[in-house]
Amino acid sequence: MISISSLTKNFGQTAVLRGIDLRIDAGELVALLGPSGSGKTTLLKIIAGLEWPDAGALKVNGQDWLTLPAQKRRIGFVFQHYALFPHMTVRDNIAFGLTVRPRAERPGKSVIAAKVDDLLGLLQIPHLADRFPAQLSGGQRQRVALGRALAIEPAVLLLDEPFGALDAAIRRDLRRWLREVHQKTGSTTLFVTHDQEEAFELADRVVVMGEGRIEQIGSADQIHDRPSTPFVARFMGAVVELPVTLRAGRVEAPGLDARGLERRAMADGPAQLFLRPDAIALEPDAASPWTLAHKTSTGAMIRATLRHETSREIPVDLPRHSAPDLAIGSAYRLRPLSGAVFSLEGTAPTEAPRPVVSLKEKRT
Amino acid sequence: MTTAAAPVRAKRVLPGFTLSLGTTLLYLTVIILIPVLALVLKGAEIGPARFWAIVSSPRAVAAFQVTLIAAAIATAFNAIYGLLMAWVLVRYEFFGKRVLDALMDVPFALPTAVAGLSLTALFSANGWIGAWLEPQGISIVYTIWGIALAMAFTSVPFVVRTVQPVLEDLDPGYEQAARTLGASELAIFTRVVFPQILPAWLAGCTIAFARSLGEFGAIVFIAGNLPFKTEIAALLAFIRLEEFDYNGAAAIALVLLFFALVLLLVSNRLQAWAARHRGV
Numbered sequence: 001m002i003s004i005s006s007l008t009k010n011f012g013q014t015a016v017l018r019g020i021d022l023r024i025d026a027g028e029l030v031a032l033l034g035p036s037g038s039g040k041t042t043l044l045k046i047i048a049g050l051e052w053p054d055a056g057a058l059k060v061n062g063q064d065w066l067t068l069p070a071q072k073r074r075i076g077f078v079f080q081h082y083a084l085f086p087h088m089t090v091r092d093n094i095a096f097g098l099t100v101r102p103r104a105e106r107p108g109k110s111v112i113a114a115k116v117d118d119l120l121g122l123l124q125i126p127h128l129a130d131r132f133p134a135q136l137s138g139g140q141r142q143r144v145a146l147g148r149a150l151a152i153e154p155a156v157l158l159l160d161e162p163f164g165a166l167d168a169a170i171r172r173d174l175r176r177w178l179r180e181v182h183q184k185t186g187s188t189t190l191f192v193t194h195d196q197e198e199a200f201e202l203a204d205r206v207v208v209m210g211e212g213r214i215e216q217i218g219s220a221d222q223i224h225d226r227p228s229t230p231f232v233a234r235f236m237g238a239v240v241e242l243p244v245t246l247r248a249g250r251v252e253a254p255g256l257d258a259r260g261l262e263r264r265a266m267a268d269g270p271a272q273l274f275l276r277p278d279a280i281a282l283e284p285d286a287a288s289p290w291t292l293a294h295k296t297s298t299g300a301m302i303r304a305t306l307r308h309e310t311s312r313e314i315p316v317d318l319p320r321h322s323a324p325d326l327a328i329g330s331a332y333r334l335r336p337l338s339g340a341v342f343s344l345e346g347t348a349p350t351e352a353p354r355p356v357v358s359l360k361e362k363r364t
Numbered sequence: 365m366t367t368a369a370a371p372v373r374a375k376r377v378l379p380g381f382t383l384s385l386g387t388t389l390l391y392l393t394v395i396i397l398i399p400v401l402a403l404v405l406k407g408a409e410i411g412p413a414r415f416w417a418i419v420s421s422p423r424a425v426a427a428f429q430v431t432l433i434a435a436a437i438a439t440a441f442n443a444i445y446g447l448l449m450a451w452v453l454v455r456y457e458f459f460g461k462r463v464l465d466a467l468m469d470v471p472f473a474l475p476t477a478v479a480g481l482s483l484t485a486l487f488s489a490n491g492w493i494g495a496w497l498e499p500q501g502i503s504i505v506y507t508i509w510g511i512a513l514a515m516a517f518t519s520v521p522f523v524v525r526t527v528q529p530v531l532e533d534l535d536p537g538y539e540q541a542a543r544t545l546g547a548s549e550l551a552i553f554t555r556v557v558f559p560q561i562l563p564a565w566l567a568g569c570t571i572a573f574a575r576s577l578g579e580f581g582a583i584v585f586i587a588g589n590l591p592f593k594t595e596i597a598a599l600l601a602f603i604r605l606e607e608f609d610y611n612g613a614a615a616i617a618l619v620l621l622f623f624a625l626v627l628l629l630v631s632n633r634l635q636a637w638a639a640r641h642r643g644v
Contacts, residue, residue: 048540048544049543049544050540050543050544069543070540070543070544071543071544071546071547071548072546073544074546075544076544077540077541077544079537079540079541081535081537083535083537083538083540083541085538085541085542085556086560086641087559087560087641088641089641096542096545096547096555097545097546097547100542100545100546100547100548100551100555101546102548132641133641134641148541148545149544149545152545152546
């Protein structure tokens with residue numbers, strides 16, 4: 001079990017981690033999800049012992065890891081660009097963690113060879129054993145890198161953007177396969193990604209990070225349906241942000257039909273509504289301040305742009321077959337199918353939203 | 365009805381390929397090929413028996429011996445010192461690093477005669493260092509050690525400057541990976557870092573050795589140039605030329621050329637071997 005508390009880290013003037021608290025149970029598969037610069041890779045490297053925090057605690061199975069050098073932590077680290085030793089064959093790369101052990105702890109040659117053969121089988125690459133990394137494809141290198149990390153039977157397996165450098169089809173294959181490997185080895189696994197789909201498909205729990213903080217921890221559905229901060233809502237694709245008024249738990253705004261949204265136990269007052277473009281339906285309403293500015297078809301979807309009286313524009317994605325005959329210049333009201341509301345007085349967003357109302361002014 | 369498509373000629377990105385290649389080949393011929401060819405032809409003119417008599421004369425053999433041994437000493441020193449220097453310049457941040465880095469080029473820029481003069485002044489019996497070494501019974505000037513010293517001085521940048529860029533480009537991920545896999549710092553160096561800089565290091569050492577074999581200006585001041593003792597091959601060739609013994613000079617020069625070519629060949633082989641994993 002990994003237990004992280006109040007971890008902070010600065011690079012010069014820049015705060016990279018601003019107090020991270022996180023517990024990961026043994027055998028769990030956890031994703032650290034966030035945009036670049038959110039500190040997720042730094043957190044991973046601190047767990048690995050490749051970076052050191054300025055303050056905080058890191059304990060694994062009750063042992064203080066901040067007093068242990070990387071060599072002693074028994075971690076498997078898979079680097080974003082694999083970092084396979086170019087002068088060693090696949091076999092020697094995988095065996096490296098065993099052959100560098102001090103003589104007293106080193107397994108015999110035949111034991112190492114057998115172990116490597118096992119791993120080559122698990123990785124489905126026995127035919128590549130005698131190749132050099134330069135002779136492998138990206139997906140094959142990824143497998144070798146994982147094999148090298150697994151060879152030392154790590155207490156914790158850490159993967160930094162494991163599929164970042166691969167193309168889409170190979171990513172899907174490797175994802176499924178990594179899940180299988182995790183089930184077989186049962187090692188506590190933590191991986192970093194900026195790809196939501198990857199995080200949600202693969203992980204038991206997803207930790208969303210933004211600007212050095214943990215924004216939300218939860219399952220795919222929880223994060224998708226109930227983003228806990230404006231940052232998460234935005235990161236999950238809710239790019240339409242509307243200023244609304246909360247009254248008796250309902251959001252209200254001109255041209256907005258929010259009956260599809262559930263009531264919130266929130267105080268009355270100004271709030272911000274976050275919507276995904278594909279979770280908005282349109283209904284003709286001559287009294288609405290929103291008019292259709294233009295529309296294009298992608299085949300399956302119609303991408304409409306609605307313009308507000310204040311000449312602000314928002315995108316709306318509608319399934320083409322169920323979309324009404326939208327007329328350019330006509331007025332429509334917005335009917336959100338799902339969305340997230342954040343009170344402007346409540347939890348302060350970590351980043352000022354771009355549109356209409358400047359939150360920054362209201363916050364200060 | 366179909367019409368035959370006109371053949372498309374691939375356009376080169378940069379114009380003037382013919383002109384630029386032609387110019388460089390011409391230059392190569394004039395500066396390198398013709399002199400080497402002339403030297404070989406001159407050597408062939410002498411005839412095998414005469415050639416052998418010149419190069420196997422006791423004085424010539426002694427000169428070759430002195431040259432090779434001193435160059436070997438200088439290269440062994442530079443191999444270690446140069447590697448260390450490159451390591452320090454790449455891996456550490458310290459006050460005066462940029463100055464030190466610039467100083468590494470001094471042997472390139474300094475006229476070799478100036479280098480020879482200053483080394484002689486330093487290490488002679490009444491020089492700063494020599495005055496201190498001489499009472500201990502160590503003499504540098506007018507011995508083979510002096511020759512090796514001058515050779516080492518002029519050729520050390522070759523090792524530093526070939527290893528340095530390779531070390532700089534080395535992905536820190538390799539070392540981090542080795543560290544997470546439990547490798548000690550020594551194991552990281554011997555098993556991960558060194559094998560990757562080996563080809564460059566070998567190349568640097570070979571050029572340093574070749575350069576040492578041919579060094580002349582810096583050595584003549586410090587060596588004393590005693591035949592059979594501290595006379596180097598290049599100097600002997602020069603002396604023969606002064607005596608209008610063109611054949612003698614050419615024969616000795618040819619042997620030096622032969623050494624240089626063998627070195628190049630060995631070096632290429634070694635590098636290809638050390639970089640064998642890079643082939644696809």
